[in-house]
Amino acid sequence: MRSSRWTPIAGWCAATATSIVLASVAMLPVLRTDAPDDRALAQLPASDASEFPVPLPSATTPPPKSAVPSATAPTRKPKPTETQTTTTAPPRATTTAPPPVTTTPPTTTEDGWTVTTAGDGTRTYVRSFRVEGGQAVIRMTSDAVVQLVTATPADGWQVQKVQDTPDNLAVYFNETGHSFIIHATWHNDRPFAQVSEIGS
Structure with a gap:
């Protein structure tokens, strides 16, 4: 058991x-x-203790790709005596339309009047009148309109304009007891002018 x-x-x-x-x-x-490890240590030569420990090589990582210098030739900075010239494209020519050609209508002279014919056929008559009392420039058009352009009295004289209708004009150069009258009117499809003197 x-x-x-x-x-x-x-x-x-x-x-x-x-x-x-x-x-x-x-x-x-x-x-x-x-x-x-024992065999590796046994094969090492004897050395001074001051040489140990031997620093291990540090592992370095390659720099980033952007920091690696490129293989292209280095850029050269200009010397102080060198001048940098920049070329600019010439300015583009702008095309402008030529100004319109204005043709002055031909002028003629009729009975002392300078006549100009417009493109629509209207004739303009201009004439200067000189008297002892002053000078006047009168204009008429073929549509029976009479106008005083200028009236310049002489020293000691006065000028007066009288116009009752568009086709009838009178210019007075007055001094005491003496007057010159330039009468201009549109008559028979042409200008008519008459100079008269009153007093002395």
């Missing part, structure tokens, strides 16, 4: 001992090998 109770324990002990023996046999080749 006693032997049957110890049989499992004896079996367990036998199995454990067998495991230990197998593990030891498997570890023997590893335990017999020298450590590589």
